[in-house]
Amino acid sequence: MEARVGDAKRLVFVTVGTTSFDALVKAVVSQNVKSELQKRGYTHLLIQMGRGIFFPTKCDGADGSLVVDHFTFSSSIADYIRSASLVISHAVNEDLMDNHQCELAEELQERKHLYCARPHTLHQAVTNMELESLVRYPPGDGTPVARIIDRFLGFPDD
Amino acid sequence: MEEHHCCMYSKMASKCSISLIVISLTIVLMARVLYVIYRCGKPFPKGASQSLSTLIVLGSGGHTAEMLSLLSVLRKDRFAPRFYIAAATDNMSLQKARSFEDSVADKNAGKEASSQFMQIYRSREVGQSYVTSVWTTIVAIAHALWLMIRIRPQVILCNGPGTCIPLCVIAFLFKVLGIRWSSIFYVESVARVKKLSLSGLLLYKLRIADQFFVQWPQLQKKYPRAHYVGCLM
Structure with a gap:
């Protein structure tokens, strides 16, 4: 705990916009993705879950694990994105629309501005990502x- | 007998003249359509100084954001008054346009704000049945016509999705009928990298858009009349 207080907050911000993308939220809070994120030095996980009906368990990080929080909507997510060290966003939920x-x-x-993944490949993407090359x-x-x-x-x- | 013949002749003559009128009207109309298509996309002579009434069709979500980013670099004195139209089900876009206009007005304090905000019925909502959408489409077209008669814009800025199609088609008809000449500019969304959206494809293929912009070079190769302009956002 002592060590944590001194450490800088490194936030992972997950956003699904105005739609719902429960498959993504479930993938993000899955144990293997969470532990990989923690291994990479992230301390907080904040999820904007939109119209989703899957509510991930909140966690205050008292046991030394990743701090997990979520909300449905906010009038502006620009500040969250600015303060985040890593943003996991959605392009499309293949269960919906085109x-x-x-x-x-x-x-x-292709232009190395981001990494693309699907919910079931998120763990792999987080494990393999080299943010310096972006x-x-x-x-x-x-x-x-x-x-x-x-x-x-x-x-x-x- | 004679009389009967005479009657036959006059009937035939009137039939002939009616069909002649119909045929010549069709030819005139076709010629006019061809002229409008030919004239569309031709730039205006240099030296314009008058401001042009401008219709801005807001598409919702990302479309609206891209449109506002384009508006932020357009000269406000050239494109005035400005009329904003968004779908009746989209309550965010007009709000965003209002705050954009407020920020513009703040900068030129003293100048009168010259913008109006309107909503338009959509022909079909996601998931609506096709039977009821026949009726709602008629209502939507009538409403679009009413709005266009009121605004009669000289410039139309749009970037999809479907809301802009009836407005652009009506603007094209206004050109054909000589009611109002307008210049239609369409910017395809940044989300379209390899294929045009349906709205974009229609406006490009039917040559309704005077100038057509794409944000990725791959699209410009496929649609050579389009301008590649890089990303708006």
Whole structure:
């Protein structure tokens, strides 16, 4: 306990957005994923579970294990993402709807901005991930679109 | 006998003239459609200075976020007044648009805010039966027509999903009928890497969108009339 207080908090933030993704939440709180996360030095696990009906057991970490907490929705998750050391998000729940967001996740993985996994491969992904090799995602920019729209409509360039 | 013949002739003549009128109207209309398709996508002459009334179709969730990020870099004085439309079932998007407009108004304090926010019925909700969706589609189209008659925008910005389709089709009809010329800009979502969305495909193939933007180079290769513009967010 003493040692923990001095240690920096390293948060894993899990978010499913406005949908539900119980399979992901179950995978995250499975014992092997939790212990792998702890092995990698993470101290807290916070889950935004959306409309899911699977409520993971909360844990205050008193026994030296990972601190686990969850909530359903928040008006903004930007602060959680900013304070997190690791974010586990969802592209698509294959049990729902079409899966075009898979394309995006795979493209971002190819460009080394993130790692892609499925609930049943999450443990493997967490075990094998090398966060140092990830490349920072460049901030988006709407100005190319704006420039083309302005030119098309005959507005002068600024 | 004579009279009978005469009657026959006049009937035939009127039939002929009606079909002649129908045929010539169809030809004129077709020619106009072809002209509009030809004229769409051609840039306007340089030197515009007047502001253009702009319709912004908010698609919900990520679509709305991408649209607002585009709006943040557009010159507000050029695109005014601004009309925002979102699906009636989507209560977040208009709220986000309002706070965006408030932040813009704060920056140019003193200037009058020139934006309006409207909701539109959707033709079909997820999971709705096809039988009832015939009726709701008619209502949705009528509502879209009513909104478009009221707004008559000169510029339409949209990025999917389906909500924008009836509005863009009506805008295209307005061009054909000479009611209002508008420029339609469609930005395909960043989530589309290899295939266009159904809305994007329709607006691209039917040449309803004047300018079409994609956020990944793979898509631009497949759809050469599109502009590759990198990621909006």
